[in-house]
Amino acid sequence: MLAKALKSGDTIGIIAPSKPFSEEKQFELDNFIEYMKIHDIDVLLSEHFYSQEERDIGSVSAEKRAADINAMFADKNIDAIWCFQGGDPANQTLDLIDYDVVKNNPKLFLGKSDIDVLLLALNKITNLVTFHTCDTKIGSNREMDFDYTKKWFKERLFEKSKAVEPSGEWICVNEGEAEGRLLGCNPISILKLAGTKYFPDFTDSILFVETYKSNPRETRVHLTQLEQAGVFDKIKGVVVGNNFEFFSEGIKAEEVIRDFLIKYNFPILKVNEFGHYQPHAFLPIGAKIKLDATNKAVDIIEDFLN
Structure with a gap:
């Protein structure tokens, strides 16, 4: 709808x-x-x-x-x-x-x-x-x-552009390509829905995630909860956004996520266009996207507004 x-x-x-x-x-x-x-x-x-x-x-x-x-x-x-x-x-x-x-x-x-x-x-x-x-x-x-956010407020919500352009460097965390419905984003918010009728069906989806004032221990706990809920057995890829004030010495949030998820061998891409205090791309939850982590690209591939 x-x-x-x-x-x-x-x-x-x-x-x-x-x-x-x-x-x-x-x-x-x-x-x-x-x-x-x-x-x-x-x-x-x-x-x-x-x-x-x-x-x-x-x-x-x-x-x-x-x-x-x-x-x-x-x-x-x-x-x-x-x-x-x-x-x-x-x-x-x-x-x-x-x-x-x-x-x-x-x-x-x-x-x-x-x-x-x-x-x-x-x-x-x-x-x-x-x-x-x-x-x-x-x-x-x-x-x-951010000028980027103001640009995509207009291009996404008025003009219905399907492009997702980088505001900075994107990093391939794990190579691969996948298509699926976009679902996310903050792990704590997702987990508030676990065990309820509101919990998303992650089958064949692309999960996008960002954290707020987290750390490696908390991130692993949340990833474990998502794993126990069966999320990672269903999804086809992950897009990692900004991880605001990630409290750690020597390891980045995307590295924690990569190390936890590497056994699933699906594409993982680190971007910068969603999260706290970051430029925003106005991402449509429930719309189908194509993720190409190898070539560092994300595209919305179906209509998301009338």
């Missing part, structure tokens, strides 16, 4: 289904809204965007956060839904989302980090292609500050 591409005059709804909004982020949100105006895009904040409830330690209840998701999908004046930021508790909303409303009103749904929980769950339950993207923030070296 595909959403419509963005166009001049559209309206983006911004929600906060995970970590709550905080006042010090207001200038970053204001900058984002001003940037949307350049593209003739209006912005509407969800009903509970600024709300906080002490009993939820600063966040509003799961019921209210889910209500914002449902309302944005139901609102005929909203063309896309973009999550303000990640955090931790997005999975609390999953059983409260009206998936029939989503199916009847397919829209662009964007976010990253803890929001990967929603991106994957919406794709699993409704087959909606969702998008792993940056936060709705500009300033303080955020993802949307």
Whole structure:
């Protein structure tokens, strides 16, 4: 199921289904809204965007956060839904989302980090292609500050370009080629879905992964959990993104991943175009891609927007 591409005059709804909004982020949100105006895009904040409830330690209840998701999908004046930021508790909303409303009103749904929980769950339950993207923030070296991100915001979401271009050097970690549906991204978020009906079917997929303030020990633990869930017996390749503040002496995250996965002998490519505080390529979750690790190339090979 595909959403419509963005166009001049559209309206983006911004929600906060995970970590709550905080006042010090207001200038970053204001900058984002001003940037949307350049593209003739209006912005509407969800009903509970600024709300906080002490009993939820600063966040509003799961019921209210889910209500914002449902309302944005139901609102005929909203063309896309973009999550303000990640955090931790997005999975609390999953059983409260009206998936029939989503199916009847397919829209662009964007976010990253803890929001990967929603991106994957919406794709699993409704087959909606969702998008792993940056936060709705500009300033303080955020993802949307990069010229690359701004370029692909336009080319991917408006023009429906299928290209994935490097913003820096790509590294072949393990040679090979594969095609499959793109699924990911943060291992912690993926594992929050394990054992639930929202856990993706990784059969013949390409897994893309990034980490945030992790280390070799934690990364191996998460890889082991994914292995025990049967993920690596099903996938056809891996794309590794940015691993922000990977705490290690002498070993990189992609090397930890390579050493763990080498026995599977599928292609692994290290890129830079998704993750925290990195340029973003606006990757479509659920769309089919071609991975050529040997020649360091990634291409989207089917339509991902109407």
